[in-house]
Amino acid sequence: MADAHAKNHDYHLVDPSPWPAVGAAAAFIMAVGAVMWMHGSTWAVMVVGLLGVLYTMFMWWRDIVKESHKGDHTDVVSLHLRYGMLLFIASEVMFFVAWFWAFFDASLFAGDVMQPSRVDATSGVWPPKGIDVFDPWHLPLINTLILLTSGTTVTWAHHALLNNDRKGLKWGLALTIGLGLLFTAVQAYEYAHAAFAFNRDNGGNIYGSTFFMATGFHGFHVIIGTLFLIVCLFRALKGHFRPEKHFGFEAAAWYWHFVDVVWLFLFACIYVWGSAGVQLVEH
Known part of the structure; x- marks a missing residue:
């Protein structure tokens, strides 16, 4: 009773x-x-x-x-799970806002004479003198195309699930996972060849600090999203998810699209604008 x-x-x-x-x-x-x-x-x-x-x-x-x-997980519980996931993604947006703020604060005011320590750190220009930045139209562009493609494959998987196409669901998830792993591999290669990387001899620099915190945390989110999708793939192989009830997959897809959008801002602001910003802020 x-x-x-x-x-x-x-x-x-x-x-x-x-x-x-x-x-x-x-x-x-x-x-x-x-x-x-x-x-x-x-x-x-x-x-x-x-x-x-x-x-x-x-x-x-x-x-x-x-x-x-x-x-x-009744309809009410499922609705609240969606609210929770949306609030979580909103908190992640604000998390990245902090790193964008740090980057723009350092770059837009590189020559601020009211803060001599900042001028010393940046040589009054951005990127700071002596910093050999990445060419945004090489590896960063390749990674952008990889991540955008992964956004289409996860959407394919979602539409396949809605139409009860189990084969399309599995292939879409597998391709998205493969592209996520490829993105991580390219970023690891890029980091290994960063001329402004941290080491115990030079202690790093303001450009490296803002670059690695923003892009590095994004890379960490890609790894988490890839694990999320791997779980979904294993569940799909076991016959989980139905067209009318699949929040676990839906949450993973939302998270992956969030990762895609953040990368577009990182590519445009830090790689493209940041590498050419010296003309904008030089004093």
């Missing part, structure tokens, strides 16, 4: 879960391990934390999928 009364509503009361605490502990261990590794210590602690985070992601997602299959 108590169980029947408990289900006499459209909401889902989540069962107690260990994964928030486990995930927080694993993230803390990973962060501490990363700091140790950056200071010349072993990377083993960071890897232990990373494995803990990945394990938490797997188990937590597994529990949510089970809840959905049990019927706990």
Whole structure:
């Protein structure tokens, strides 16, 4: 009788879960391990934390999928899940606003005589003298085309799912994942050849700081989005998702399109405008 009364509503009361605490502990261990590794210590602690985070992601997602299959995700719950995902993406937008702000603050006011330290750091021009920036029409343009193409393949997968085309869904997801991995590989190659990279000898520079924080965090989001889509592919192979109920895939597609749009702004502002900004701000 108590169980029947408990289900006499459209909401889902989540069962107690260990994964928030486990995930927080694993993230803390990973962060501490990363700091140790950056200071010349072993990377083993960071890897232990990373494995803990990945394990938490797997188990937590597994529990949510089970809840959905049990019927706990009613129409009201699904609507609130959508609200939650939209708010999460909105918070991510503001996260990137901070890095764009830092970049434009450093570049637009490179020659601000009221702040001598800034002039010293930038030589009064942008990009700072001695900084050999990337040609935006080489690897950055290639990565832009890769990511835009991945946006079309994930949309193909979504439309295939809506039309109950399981083969198209699987192929669209597989191609999107492959393009996401290719983007990450090209960016890793680009970073390995950055003339303004950080090292213990020169300590970096303001151009490198703003560049790596903005593009690096985007690269991290691409990796997270790729993992998200890999989970969706495994679920599709197991027969999950229906045309009328597939929020797990929908959330992954939203996130991927967000990553695409952010990259377009990064390419236009940091790679294209940033590499030519010296003519605009030179004093």
